[in-house]
Amino acid sequence: MMQQKAQITSQQLRKAQLQVDRFAMKLEQSRNLENTIVHVDMDAFYAAVEMRDNPQLKDKPIAVGSVSMLSTSNYHARRFGVRAAMPGFIAKKLCPQLIIVPPNFDKYRAVSKEVKEILAEYDPNFMAMSLDEAYLNITQHLEERQNWPEDKRRYFIKTRNPVEIDLAEEERDTLREPEQPLSPLLFEDSPPDVQPSGNPAQQNFEEQNHPQALQNSVVFGTSAEEVVKEIRFRIEQKTTLTASAGIAPNTMLAKVCSDKNKPDGQYQILPNRQAVMDFIKDLPIRKVSGIGKVTEKMLKALGIVTCTDLYQQRALLSLLFSETSWQYFLHISLGLGSTNLERDGERKSMSVERTFSEISKAEEQYSLCQELCGELAQDLQKEGLKYLNILCIVLLSHILNMKEGF
């Protein structure tokens, strides 16, 4: 094979540098720090719901999913290396005591709805990314909130019924088995309680004057941090589940932030350029939504691991990648991201698929196809047929063509 003459000359690099920097300058000038974006993420959502509704599962390693795929694991199970998007049978090897609970999507949808009702109060146009994740733009809310009286920011603490606690504990005691590990423990300690504890700004517990009425109430402040504490507080009161959150001037940063103090924590990047840059500096690019394992590998091959690396190699990247790609990279390396949440268009496609073993005769393949088509047709039916029906017809004709091939 002849060697590909794909050398990049220092000439080219210098030229690219100028071009990229001109673009970076533009981006910098249009940096927008006016918005307060929040990313809310329920902690180990499916697993948490299952544990809440079945105390037997408390303090046991559990995962929600099937033998072939897990969608979530609780923090107990994570200590064994059991994580979301891992096949159940692998997880069982890592943690033989793992309890795999089949998913109850209807239930998760119901809980998700409860959470969404709260979120909507802070941003009626919030964007739900899945059942357990959402972005909010609380800029407006913050504005209005500044002159809210304390009473409008006061919430009463619903303490758990002591009888319930007793029952739960009794149950736990009687069910306690000589459990425990004969399998690799990856982390010894329990999930960090990263609560920036102490008395959060204005957690006023009125005692003296109003012994009964106001005793168990909390007043939240008017800052973004307080708003998000309030949101998380309300979520926990309403659902007995905890959420983590990130606060930042754009969605890209907010998403990374929500992961920082997980579980049951929050983190804010203050809305000034320096704070953003400090946060970005050592951030591994892999943490950014949109950078997956393949992109990570490609960039790693160029010695790029952190956002600082990404910025430093911007000229080279502009020569190696497509325009959309290098501009996306540049956005990340400058800590830029989307500052508004609108647009939630209609669905663009619908599909069904199944993985099956290699041994599979032509006839079986055909009938499987037919089965999948049936399922897809049903899905289409459910969600208002509209023009999607046309797809169904196209699909059927495809199948007929396939049959010819067999």
Place this chain on the structure above:
DNA sequence: TACGCAAAA
């Protein structure tokens, strides 16, 4: 415009 690949949940 179809198709494959990457990514996210």
Place this chain on the structure above:
DNA sequence: TCGTTTTTGCGTA
């Protein structure tokens, strides 16, 4: 860093 499923967006041809 495989394994599964669904949806989306990008790049290539």
